[in-house]
Amino acid sequence: MNKEIINCLLCERELQQIITWQTLFERRLAPVICERCKLKFEFVNYQKEGLYAIFHYNEAMKNFLRQYKFLQDIILAKVFRQELHELLSKRSEIIVPIPMHPLKKKERTFAHIDELLHAAEIPYEHLLEKTTVETQVGKSKLERQQVAPLFRIAHQKQLTAKHYIIVDDIVTTGTTIAHAKRALLDAGAESVTAIVLIKG
Numbered sequence: 056m057n058k059e060i061i062n063c064l065l066c067e068r069e070l071q072q073i074i075t076w077q078t079l080f081e082r083r084l085a086p087v088i089c090e091r092c093k094l095k096f097e098f099v100n101y102q103k104e105g106l107y108a109i110f111h112y113n114e115a116m117k118n119f120l121r122q123y124k125f126l127q128d129i130i131l132a133k134v135f136r137q138e139l140h141e142l143l144s145k146r147s148e149i150i151v152p153i154p155m156h157p158l159k160k161k162e163r164t165f166a167h168i169d170e171l172l173h174a175a176e177i178p179y180e181h182l183l184e185k186t187t188v189e190t191q192v193g194k195s196k197l198e199r200q201q202v203a204p205l206f207r208i209a210h211q212k213q214l215t216a217k218h219y220i221i222v223d224d225i226v227t228t229g230t231t232i233a234h235a236k237r238a239l240l241d242a243g244a245e246s247v248t249a250i251v252l253i254k255g
Contacts, residue, residue, distance in 0.1 A: 063089040064131055065119070084140055084176070087133045101254045105236075105247070108226060108254035109138055116253055120224070124167050132170035135252060139175035139222075142250055149216045150179040153223040153235060154206070156188045168222055171252070179222070183238055184209040205234040208242045217245040227255035 061070050064087045086093075095115035101108035110116055123131040143150060152168040160166055172179050183206045208214070221235050226249075236247040 061085075061087070063087070063092055064134060065089075065092040084137045086137070099254050106226065106229065106232060106249045106251070107142075108251045109135070109142070110253050112225065112253050112255045120253075124163065124224075127164050129165050129170055132167070132174040135171070136174040136176075139171060139177060139250075139252070143172075143175065143177045143220070143222070146220060148218040148220045148246075148248070149182075150177055151182050151219050151221050151235070151239070152179050153221060153231060154181060154183050154185050154209075156185040158188050159185075168224060171224070172222060180212075182209055182212050182214065182219075183207070183235055202230070202234075204238065205231060206238040208238060214239065214243045219244050219247045221247060221249040223249065223251045225253040225255050226251045 062068065063070055066089060068089050068091070070086065070089055092115075095113075096119075097111040097113050097116075099108055099111040119131065119134065122128045123134075150172065152166070152172060155163070155166050155168075169179070186203070186205055186207055189202075219239050221232060221239075223231060223235075226232055232249045232251070236249070239247045
């Protein structure tokens with residue numbers, strides 16, 4: 056049994072993590088935030104029409120997304136790694152992250168969905184590419200529904216499996232997920248579901 060002391064990634068309080076044989080056998084990833092910070096996030100367990108969301112979009116989650124995505128605090132990719140690992144590690148479907156446009160990735164310096172999956176030790180395939188640098192933020196539901204296809208199958212990629220899971224950080228109207236699903240289904244996928252971190 057080893058004792059490891061680290062600090063909470065969100066509030067910097069000292070964490071004391073005891074690693075036991077049970078921890079190792081259950082393949083639990085060591086927590087990186089304290090219980091006080093963890094309790095600020097609200098589980099929603101939303102399920103509807105092939106979409107599953109883990110958390111509600113509350114103030115704590117809003118602050119997390121701002122710090123992680125827009126202030127480029129890449130280490131925060133570890134915060135929800137256990138939840139994503141539990142949901143995805145035993146799935147047989149191919150995991151497909153929602154991609155960033157290359158210009159947006161250059162601006163933000165990292166692909167935030169990829170990093171969430173890396174932290175959770177989930178293998179994935181980049182099968183989609185973004186067709187526009189525009190985001191859906193700030194658009195009405197009608198405007199989102201009227202946009203041209205947001206994704207296409209990535210250059211020189213072919214679908215080799217029948218079943219896929221799309222992973223994204225947040226869902227609001229569902230337009231992004233719907234466009235990603237359509238691209239995969241049109242390319243020959245038999246089923247496409249989605250798992251997102253947050254229900255907006």
